[in-house]
Amino acid sequence: MATETRGEAAAKDEGKGKPARKRTSPALFVRQVIAELRKVIWPTRRELIMYTTVSLVFVLIMMGIVSGLDWAFQKGVFWVFG
Numbered sequence: 567m568a569t570e571t572r573g574e575a576a577a578k579d580e581g582k583g584k585p586a587r588k589r590t591s592p593a594l595f596v597r598q599v600i601a602e603l604r605k606v607i608w609p610t611r612r613e614l615i616m617y618t619t620v621s622l623v624f625v626l627i628m629m630g631i632v633s634g635l636d637w638a639f640q641k642g643v644f645w646v647f648g
Contacts, residue, residue, distance in 0.1 A: 590598075609617065
């Protein structure tokens with residue numbers, strides 16, 4: 567019963583609401599992208615090097631942790647199951 571009522575209400579509202587939106591032309595899209603890129607605050611060379619270094623160090627630390635846990639679990643499984 568509820569689905570019938572919902573379906574009827576939805577059918578009544580089909581013609582109402584927002585008008586159909588027009589598609590954006592490729593030229594307008596490119597202009598909008600360029601306008602948004604002008605708003606971006608780009609990092610300086612020093613900041614970029616610092617962010618890259620921090621990211622690489624973090625990845626290396628995480629690799630070490632995962633490798634150590636993998637080695638420990640491997641030894642534990644071999645010890646338990648021989």
